Amino acid sequence: MTTARLYSGMQPSADSLQIGNYIGALLQWRDLQESYDAYFSVVDLHALTQPNDPAELREKTRRTAAQYIAAGIEPAKSTLYVQSHVPAHAELAWILGTLTGFGEAGRMTQFKDKSSRYGQDATSVGLFTYPVLMAADILLYQTTVVPVGDDQKQHIELTRDLAERFNARYGETFRVPMPMIQQETARIYDLQNPTAKMSKSADSDAGVLWLLDDPAATAKKIMRAVTDSEGAVRYDREQKPGVSNLLVIYAALSGRQIPSIEDEYSGRGYGDFKKGLADVVVSEFEPVRTRALELLADPAELDRVLAANADRADSVASSTLDTVYERVGLLRRR
Numbered sequence: 001m002t003t004a005r006l007y008s009g010m011q012p013s014a015d016s017l018q019i020g021n022y023i024g025a026l027l028q029w030r031d032l033q034e035s036y037d038a039y040f041s042v043v044d045l046h047a048l049t050q051p052n053d054p055a056e057l058r059e060k061t062r063r064t065a066a067q068y069i070a071a072g073i074e075p076a077k078s079t080l081y082v083q084s085h086v087p088a089h090a091e092l093a094w095i096l097g098t099l100t101g102f103g104e105a106g107r108m109t110q111f112k113d114k115s116s117r118y119g120q121d122a123t124s125v126g127l128f129t130y131p132v133l134m135a136a137d138i139l140l141y142q143t144t145v146v147p148v149g150d151d152q153k154q155h156i157e158l159t160r161d162l163a164e165r166f167n168a169r170y171g172e173t174f175r176v177p178m179p180m181i182q183q184e185t186a187r188i189y190d191l192q193n194p195t196a197k198m199s200k201s202a203d204s205d206a207g208v209l210w211l212l213d214d215p216a217a218t219a220k221k222i223m224r225a226v227t228d229s230e231g232a233v234r235y236d237r238e239q240k241p242g243v244s245n246l247l248v249i250y251a252a253l254s255g256r257q258i259p260s261i262e263d264e265y266s267g268r269g270y271g272d273f274k275k276g277l278a279d280v281v282v283s284e285f286e287p288v289r290t291r292a293l294e295l296l297a298d299p300a301e302l303d304r305v306l307a308a309n310a311d312r313a314d315s316v317a318s319s320t321l322d323t324v325y326e327r328v329g330l331l332r333r334r
Contacts, residue, residue, distance in 0.1 A: 004144040006032055007137065007177075009041035009083065012060035013050070014200040016212035017067050019281070020188035021200070022288075023252045028147055030072035038078040039141050039313060040068060045083050045090060046134070049127040062299060063292070065306055067211055070291035075305050083137065085310035088317035092136035093129070095324055096162050099169075100132050104161075109154055135159035139174045140317040147180040149187070170327040174320075188249060191225040194241040209281065212289050219278040222246075223271075233265040233273045243270070250277045253284045 008029060010021060017026070029040055042064045047057060061082055073080055083089055105111070108131050111123075131154075138146055138159050146156055156179040163174040188198045192207030202208050207225075209218055226242040235258050237244045251258050265273040295302050325332055 004036055005039065005141055005175075006036035006145050006147065006180075007039045007041070007141050007143040008147050009043040009046075009137065010064065011047045012042050012044055012057065012064040013047055014210075015060060015063055016210040017064065018198055018200055018211065019209040019249065020198040022071060022211055022285075023188055023249070024149060025147070026068065026071040026073065027252070029068075029078075032147065033073065033078045036145070039143070040073055040078055040080045041083045041137065041313075042068070042081075043083045043137065046130060049124055049130055062302060063212075063296060066292045066295040066302060067288070069295060069305075070288045071211075075309050079309050079312045080306070081310040081313045082306055085306065086140075086314045086317050088140055088314070088321040089133065089136050092140055092317075092321055092324060093133040095328060096135050096139070096166070097129055097132045099162055099165050100129075100158075104158070105129065105131065108158070110151070131155045131158050132162075135162050138177055139163055140320050141313075142175040142316075142320065143177045144175060145178050145180045150181055153179055153181060166324075166327075173323055173327055189241065189245040191221055191242075191245070194226055194245045211285055212292060213285075215282045215286060215289075218282055218285060222278040222281060223274050225274065227270050231269055233268070233270065234262050243273075246274070246277055250280060253280050 008025065010017070010025060029038065032038060033040075042061050044057065044061050047060075065080065065082065068080055069075060105128055111128055111130070134155050135158060138156075139162070146159075148156060156177065160176050163176045167173055167176075190196045190198045190202060190207035191209070192204060196202075198208055200208075206221065209221060213221075225246060227246075228240055228242060230240065233243060233247070234240065235244045235247050247258050247261055250256070250261050254261070265276070322332070
């Protein structure tokens with residue numbers, strides 16, 4: 001393992017993670033923890049930008065952490081913790097907010113999209129400053145690389161700008177991180193609307209493959225996935241988005257190349273292809289599901305593991321924050 005540090009996280013926004021989270025994030029994280037000093041967080045403070053029932057948020061936070069571990073993120077190897085357990089995240093976000101221009105924050109694509117969709121009165125200041133908190137998450141740990149989807153690239157650019165701005169004004173303090181953008185082939189689309197990215201917040205459950213779903217429900221959704229009338233199993237993202245999406249899932253979970261899968265199902269039709277894919281997905285998900293449910297059956301032990309990891313994260317984060325407070329001229333409590 002190198003000393004290079006890696007940071008990433010996901011919101012606890014659903015009872016279960018979905019296959020896009022698993023392929024696009026967790027499988028990558030599992031491999032990356034072998035070669036980086038990895039920090040993985042359940043970013044529950046970010047989740048507060050949407051309305052939440054308090055008891056449900058706590059449950060979703062535990063369930064998300066359990067799925068991290070069940071998917072192979074090892075608390076003894078990585079630092080896996082809950083964001084709100086480390087107060088320095090919110091404290092550094094305030095400092096960085098004083099260096100962020102109003103127009104700069106307003107240009108963030110995700111904020112513009114959501115505020116135009118829901119209107120200003122339904123858009124919180126927290127959502128506006130979401131990228132600043134994300135910058136604090138990353139910079140606290142002197143992060144070298146941040147694995148993110150392409151839709152988060154703009155937020156990493158802001159993080160880099162804020163790190164450079166702080167360093168120029170107050171002296172060399174933060175490492176300037178680099179984004180590690182996931183490959184386009186790792187992007188998973190909704191099974192019922194294969195032109196839209198699969199999402200935990202999808203309007204319909206029918207197109208989402210949940211990690212904690214019963215195996216029979218998972219197989220049923222795959223068999224009902226939208227394809228086309230051609231009947232040929234081949235990759236063509238523009239002309240055959242449904243079949244192409246299923247091929248990407250098949251390849252990602254089986255470790256095979258798409259042309260090999262196309263050859264196997266040549267002339268066999270979509271029924272056989274979907275059945276084969278369902279077997280692959282269920283086989284991959286079942287041990288993860290079983291382990292996650294075991295962890296959730298003992299919440300006290302899960303909480304103990306998360307607290308121990310939060311202590312490790314807090315020691316690094318507090319050291320960074322102490323330096324920041326000293327540099328900006330705050331009088332520290334003795």
